[in-house]
Amino acid sequence: MNAVRELQIGQVKVSPALVLAPMAGVTDSSFRRLIKELTGVGLIVTEFISVEGLTRGNLKTHRMMKFLPEERPLSIQIFGYDEERMAMAAEIIEESGADIVDINCGCPAKKVVKGGGGSSLLRDLPQLEKILLSIRRRVKIPVTMKIRTGWDDHSINAVEVAKIIEGSGGNMVAIHGRTRMQGYSGRANWEVIAAVKEAVKIPVVGCGDVVNAQQAIERFAETGVDAVMIGRGAIANPWIFHQAVDLMEGRTAYQPSLAAKHKVLLRYHELLRDEMPERALCGKLKQMCGYFTHGLAGGARLRERVFHSQSIHEIFDQINEYFASMIERSVPPDVLFDPQEYKHQHARDPKTSEFARGVDVGV
Ligand SMILES: Cc1cc2nc3c(=O)[nH]c(=O)nc-3n(C[C@H](O)[C@H](O)[C@H](O)COP(=O)(O)O)c2cc1C
Structure with missing residues (x-):
């Protein structure tokens, strides 16, 4: 029988090497538990959480951080700019018992970018490095970063960013294969993700447009990534992780009735x-x-x-x-899922469109 892929992020074992992507308005505790019950996903990531809200005692933000033991291993994602606030927030996260702290360097929303956080850090590498070094000094749990391929087509710098992350003590880098300017349009560029994998020794997690289990297996084979992260595909089909494990182990993928x-x-x-x-x-x-x-x-x-x-x-x-x-x-019961179709629906949905529209969630 074929083996299930696993990976190690610092001291945290992730098995199978499949990650539920952070999704604002979606990956709250209820959704995370639903996914965990249905499938053996290896790691789940919270919605992004504002360090301003977290370090200034905002109740709503603190509620977003709550999780139950059965969600572990769990990574809590934060966004912000100021390295001191980021480090304070990371300490709060470590105290909460979360396994990993993840830094958002990919959010394209205007409001986040204006504050210097999210994907704008891809244009301010000295600050990105400062943030990582300052968090690294203050917490023992693994510190990871989620990035995009670059700001725009003329500044694809994921390889450079990943090297900085590795050099500053980051324990893993996840890459959504689109630029900030692309938003959610076009297709994820897995060639850039493969180039990052070639360039660094820390674990590399690839993300973008994986909508069925077979594609997850193909992305492993084509790029050598250490894990595949799935977002929208898991909303439409929460069994996708279970199905990918079936394929890894040489079984026919489970089909929900x-x-x-x-x-x-x-x-x-x-x-x-x-x-x-x-x-x-x-x-x-x-x-x-x-x-x-x-x-x-x-x-x-x-x-x-x-x-x-x-x-x-x-x-x-x-x-x-x-x-x-x-x-x-x-x-x-076929699930014929098209991420473009999801995108249009998502744009109309006031409950989940904050991330795309740029409303600051959690502050
Ligand atoms: C509704 C929604 C909310 C998202 N929120 C976040 C977030 O809070 N943090 C983050 O790093 N990425 C966020 N993303 C990006 C996803 O994590 C992922 O990188 C992207 O959707 C591409 O993967 P997919 O094609 O598997 O969905 C969000 C995406 C969607 C659709």
């Missing part, structure tokens, strides 16, 4: 309902239902009905009716 998909929505509701009031809960379920039903026969009609529902009861009436009728008609 329609009943399993139905159950996941019910479970997500269970996990969410203790966390938020009914109105927010309705919004989250509408969002999730939208992602899950892309590519399913009759999915558009269900989304429309769910979107116009006024209460949790109404939402579940629609969902239950839909799945009952699909199961009765034996409709195949």
Whole structure:
């Protein structure tokens, strides 16, 4: 039998070598636990958290940092500019019992970039280095960075950045294969990710446009990356990590039945309902239902009905009716997921569009 890929980030063992990408408005504790229950993902990363909010005692920001032991190994991602604030935030994270602190050097949002954080650090390498060195001095847990390939097509510098990260004591670098200016358009450039892998000895995690398990396996083979990170593909298909492990071990990938998909929505509701009031809960379920039903026969009609529902009861009436009728008609549960389609839906969704629109989440 083939072996499952693993990697070591400092003292943290990540097995399998598959990572749930940080996603603002999505990878909160409920979603992370849902993924963890369904699949053996190796590492999960929180939504990005503002160091300003964290170090100034903002309650909402501190709530975003909360996690349960079953989510571990867990990496908490922070964003900011000032090295002292970043180091203070890293200390708070270490005290919380998180396994890894990750620094966001990829967020394209205007508000984050204006403050000097996120992807703007790719244009200010002395500051990027200062931040990493200052955090490194203050915490013992592994420190990692998530970057993009560069600011724009004329300044692709991921290899240079990765060397700085390695030289400053960073324990891993994750690269989303797009430039800041690309946002989420075009295709992720895995050639740059492969070049980074060639250039440094610390673990390199590749990210971008992996929407099925077979693609994850191909990215390992083509680029030699130490781990593959998956974002949007895991929202549409939370079993993607489980399926990738099946392929690594030489098995046919698990295919969730329609009943399993139905159950996941019910479970997500269970996990969410203790966390938020009914109105927010309705919004989250509408969002999730939208992602899950892309590519399913009759999915558009269900989304429309769910979107116009006024209460949790109404939402579940629609969902239950839909799945009952699909199961009765034996409709195949294909997930035909297109990240571009996701992007358009995401842009319209007020619950998840903060990251893309540039609203500062968590401050
Ligand atoms: C809704 C959404 C929110 C995101 N939030 C974050 C974030 O907080 N921090 C971060 O580093 N990247 C964030 N990203 C980028 C993802 O982590 C990932 O790099 C990107 O989506 C490409 O991977 P994918 O094609 O597998 O989705 C976000 C992406 C999406 C779609």
